[in-house]
Amino acid sequence: MKYIKGVHRHGSETFLIVSKNKKGLEPDSIIKTSTTKNGIDSIISEYQGINWYNNLSKNKIDCNLDKKTKTYYRIEIKLNKGFFNIKTNTSYQEIRKYLDLTINHYIKIWYDYKNKKYSPFHGDLSLVGNVMFNEVNDVLFVDWEQFDYSSKMPTGLDIMMMIIENVWYETLRSNQIPKVVLKHVKNSIQNLIKAQLLSPLLQEKPAHSTLNFINANIEIWRGQHYKLPVLKIPKEYINEIDNAFSN
Ligand SMILES: Nc1ncnc2c1ncn2[C@@H]1O[C@H](COP(=O)(O)OP(=O)(O)OP(=O)(O)O)[C@@H](O)[C@H]1O
Ligand SMILES: [Mg+2]
Numbered sequence: 690m691k692y693i694k695g696v697h698r699h700g701s702e703t704f705l706i707v708s709k710n711k712k713g714l715e716p717d718s719i720i721k722t723s724t725t726k727n728g729i730d731s732i733i734s735e736y737q738g739i740n741w742y743n744n745l746s747k748n749k750i751d752c753n754l755d756k757k758t759k760t761y762y763r764i765e766i767k768l769n770k771g772f773f774n775i776k777t778n779t780s781y782q783e784i785r786k787y788l789d790l791t792i793n794h795y796i797k798i799w800y801d802y803k804n805k806k807y808s809p810f811h812g813d814l815s816l817v818g819n820v821m822f823n824e825v826n827d828v829l830f831v832d833w834e835q836f837d838y839s840s841k842m843p844t845g846l847d848i849m850m851m852i853i854e855n856v857w858y859e860t861l862r863s864n865q866i867p868k869v870v871l872k873h874v875k876n877s878i879q880n881l882i883k884a885q886l887l888s889p890l891l892q893e894k895p896a897h898s899t900l901n902f903i904n905a906n907i908e909i910w911r912g913q914h915y916k917l918p919v920l921k922i923p924k925e926y927i928n929e930i931d932n933a934f935s936n
Contacts, residue, residue: 738838773823789877
């Protein structure tokens, strides 16, 4: 059984089809298709990103790119069994463990980019949705539609965006950045620096530099930058993150 899950999801120009197995219980693959230039570019990026990741990750993603015609592309992605998403609106306290697992996974996968100013970029590493986990604490990065291999993206940008995004969600719940959260953010950034996976471009005022870089390069998101949660966080919180980091 197949059903269309979404059309032009968040302004994306791909269709998402979920395909279930014969018994029709569990989804076993997803299919993304597009007939527009931007959508086809996203499908190609997804394919390149998954292949790049498969060379480095213990858990591989099985996918198949089908160029139906010059203007109709299709990618089928088999779902890795046993991996789950974190529920939306989970408190920072509860996602801490998953943030740590994600940063450690990033450190493993991006190992060859230690001390490099630029490195490949996932582009949409949102903890809820595009990072998955299993019972034995393996991590799987999915949804590579924004993958960028041009080597113009600062190393560690994916993680900085993820950290800021989750701080913002926490401020929506508690109207402030709780002290424990600031402490965890500081430790996380320091861990990235210790692993030599935060670009010198982002080491001075990491939160400000992250936002400045995104704002100066919004074309990378193919017109979808407006949906980036990280751009919605008020300036005062960005100051707070950088102050905590420098103290
Ligand atoms: N390799 C995979 N293994 C297991 N689940 C996966 C895999 N790839 C994607 N998924 C699941 O399918 C969901 C949708 O896939 P993906 O994130 O690639 O599409 P999307 O374009 O972002 O759609 P959405 O807007 O629904 O997130 C993911 O959030 C995840 O739950
Ligand atoms: Mg997604």
